Amino acid sequence: MTDLRPPLTLICGLNAAANAELAETLRAGDPATAVVHHDLRRIGEGIVRRRVRLGARDQLTTLELAHGCVSCTLREDLLPLLRTLSQRPEVGRVVLHLDEAMEPERVVWSLTNVLVGDRTVLDFLRIDAVVATVDVATWLGDATGDAALSDRGLHGSPDDERTLAQVALAQVESADVLALHGTAPDAWTAATTAAVLDRVASTAPRPALSTLDRENLLAAVPRHARRGAVADPHGTLLHGQPPLDSDCGIALLHYTARRPFHPERLHEAIDTLLDGVVRTRGRVWVASQPDVALWVESAGGGLGIGHAGPWLAADDGPAWDAVSPERRTLASLRWDPVFGDRAQELVVVTQHAAPSEIRAALDEALLTDAELADGEPAWRHYPDPFGEWHAEPCEDTETTRDDVTASSRKENGQQ
Known part of the structure; x- marks a missing residue:
């Protein structure tokens, strides 16, 4: 038609x-x-x-x-x-x-x-x-x-x-x-x-x-171009075939993990996503907020963190047939019998920072085996620096993944 x-x-x-x-x-x-x-x-x-x-x-x-x-x-x-x-x-x-x-x-x-x-x-x-x-x-x-x-x-x-x-x-x-x-x-x-x-x-x-x-x-518009389609925060983070090797000091780190972050240790690791980093984008699973994915973006010393909506495995998560085919496919590929589709995924483009150091800092923020064994009831009581949000003006007009955002800039080396 x-x-x-x-x-x-x-x-x-x-x-x-x-x-x-x-x-x-x-x-x-x-x-x-x-x-x-x-x-x-x-x-x-x-x-x-x-x-x-x-x-x-x-x-x-x-x-x-x-x-x-x-x-x-x-x-x-x-x-x-x-x-x-x-x-x-x-x-x-x-x-x-x-x-x-x-x-x-x-x-x-x-x-x-x-x-x-x-x-x-x-x-x-x-x-x-x-x-x-x-x-x-x-x-x-x-x-x-x-x-x-x-x-x-x-x-x-x-x-x-x-x-x-x-x-x-x-x-x-x-x-x-x-x-x-x-x-x-x-x-x-x-x-x-x-x-x-x-x-x-x-x-x-x-x-x-x-x-x-x-x-x-x-x-020149590619056949499968987005043409303005709003990106699904639970969709794929890598589009096309971006180079994975370093060029002119620019490198790409695709970070994934299958256990949650400790909220306080993740907060301490945030600087690794700012210093020497061109861009960070992705979703994180924080132990103290097990029902929702958090969306993380950084660029130029600016950091945005917001809700990306509930995981499919959450009690109040969306119905399987209510999400995009892309999200269903990704969830099926990584589904865990205990945690479902909960997982870490970040894409970090670096300029001066070493991808290996960023990976190590993020790994240190993950729950240890002992903490993982404590279970979700214990995780919910962790002190959570990501629990306070600052709403943008007129937030009721937009409910995208960054409808509630905390922003910061690096000033004189301090967050």
Whole structure:
């Protein structure tokens, strides 16, 4: 059956000029393409500037929001606007040019789950690609540094504590295609950038932005691309065939274990997932919280820990047929007669840290044989530093794996 919904293309990236160039490339020569952009630079004042271009029309509107945050912008303006555009007969395609501070996966979650009236936006539009621009002169420094978005004036709200690295990596990990902008300052930067991208976004083609038009950009989207699908925190963590050997000092550690972490020892080991590490992503099983998986992400000295939902083996876990085929397959492969699908799995991309040292530190945080023998009733009484959570603003608008997040930045060598 032919899908009659107009296509929606998302553009993201930290470089405003590159994003604007890509948006213009997708718009060029097609009066039926609407380009939507929200500028969040004054969101702390409750002000967002919205620009909508369609054919010869170029409309700039200043919006005043009751709450200065990205979630409010999505709920109060962007989602209703996209639904309206999808119903206009002169609109054949929508390009959503995201602000530099926005992560596409969070936006797609809202497009998929937040009702506008009685329907969601994706009842009216279909995502055909998520494209991230990568400024090859600066991306490596952003992705491996510890600067905050606020240091560059890119924060999405006054209390946005995310680092540039967290956003830079989240953007490329969500993208179907990476459009490379500019040139690297030297061969080492070019090679190291490629080594990082090979490990965090191995399935995304990387054409040069200067060579693209709309047709060859969309043709570059892989056949099995995510096209905005929100990643299952209980799904596979390694996509494509990322290199497992070291290149330019960049290495990948795939850590797995079949016993729980002691909460206090895991907390002590957290620094190993920050120092000399480009990216950490994965789910952990903490003995004091045996019913739920915790999701761990780190980048640029920023750490996020949140609930990833219950294990299938938990008493209140989801029904087998209520989860994705991918999750069922993974659970079947590792099912334990006592602990079910509970397991540790982390993917760590390192730059200066030794993967062997990270593995050793995580192994030390696992329960000992004696602790394991004590059983779950004893584990539940362990002191748990992961039991306190700090909710994000407007947390009720999003319930993804990071709906409750604790964030920290490394300052002067201290967490």
